Amino acid sequence: MKAADAGRARHDAEPAFVLHSYPYRETSLIIEAFTRNWGRVALVARGARRPRSALRGVLLAFQPLLLSWGGKAELRTLHKAEWQGGLPQLRGRGLLCGFYLNELMLKLLARDDAHEALFETYHATLIALTNGGEHAMTLRSFEQRLLKEAGYALTLDRDAISGESIAAEYSYRYLVERGPVRIKHAALHVAERGEGDENRLELSGQTLLDMARDNYASPATQQQSKALMRILINHCLGNQILNTRQLLMDIRQL
Numbered sequence: 001m002k003a004a005d006a007g008r009a010r011h012d013a014e015p016a017f018v019l020h021s022y023p024y025r026e027t028s029l030i031i032e033a034f035t036r037n038w039g040r041v042a043l044v045a046r047g048a049r050r051p052r053s054a055l056r057g058v059l060l061a062f063q064p065l066l067l068s069w070g071g072k073a074e075l076r077t078l079h080k081a082e083w084q085g086g087l088p089q090l091r092g093r094g095l096l097c098g099f100y101l102n103e104l105m106l107k108l109l110a111r112d113d114a115h116e117a118l119f120e121t122y123h124a125t126l127i128a129l130t131n132g133g134e135h136a137m138t139l140r141s142f143e144q145r146l147l148k149e150a151g152y153a154l155t156l157d158r159d160a161i162s163g164e165s166i167a168a169e170y171s172y173r174y175l176v177e178r179g180p181v182r183i184k185h186a187a188l189h190v191a192e193r194g195e196g197d198e199n200r201l202e203l204s205g206q207t208l209l210d211m212a213r214d215n216y217a218s219p220a221t222q223q224q225s226k227a228l229m230r231i232l233i234n235h236c237l238g239n240q241i242l243n244t245r246q247l248l249m250d251i252r253q254l
Helices: 092-107 116-129 135-149 182-192 205-212 219-237 243-252
Strands: 010-024 028-036 039-045 066-068 075-083 171-175 177-184 202-204
Touching: 010 039, 010 092, 010 116, 028 066, 028 116, 028 205, 039 066, 066 243, 092 219, 092 243, 116 135, 135 219, 171 182, 171 205, 171 219, 177 182, 202 205, 202 219, 205 219
Parallel strands: 039 075
Antiparallel strands: 010 028, 010 066, 028 039, 066 075, 171 177, 171 202
């Protein structure tokens, strides 16, 4: 959406999810919301912490809402929030994964930049996290879609130097900001350019093809795709730290 449109005075009943909230002054909240038609927006929910506020108990993370707000400043005023229901609460590790998704979006998505397809993907991902199963596959799929929406789409089907199609039987290195390069070419490329360790991750061609198909059934693909996505996300984040990722790592070590 255009910035001028995003700054319109009034928006009513917009589908949204709360990504984060924190206290503001004595009785209010600041809400970071992800909306289907207007992207990420910051809203002040005045009086939301008062015991009798109509907003109290409604502004929950991971629940589909309809939000109405107004104002043209970067921080707008929330007028109404309606809970849409139909989505079980996340629990256990699924809840931690949900917080991880929210932190990623807060740090990678600009405000007032609509991502309608990502909104639907996020909703579907929350449903998948409530259903249990293998959360790692769900996270890899969402990470890849998020990077694409944020302008960092992965190249997975062709060699970044030769242009040849990826072959399952070959080994590749994924050069950050370029893509996969077959090992015999990658070693020379990295040496010539003096590039660091982030360009030294080795992947099988099969892993790259699996990722292109959004298929994470293979244990090898799960392991290698996790390492690749960590490198790429760290690169996109720059100096920002993902607190939820560290928490998940600490829990696994308990």
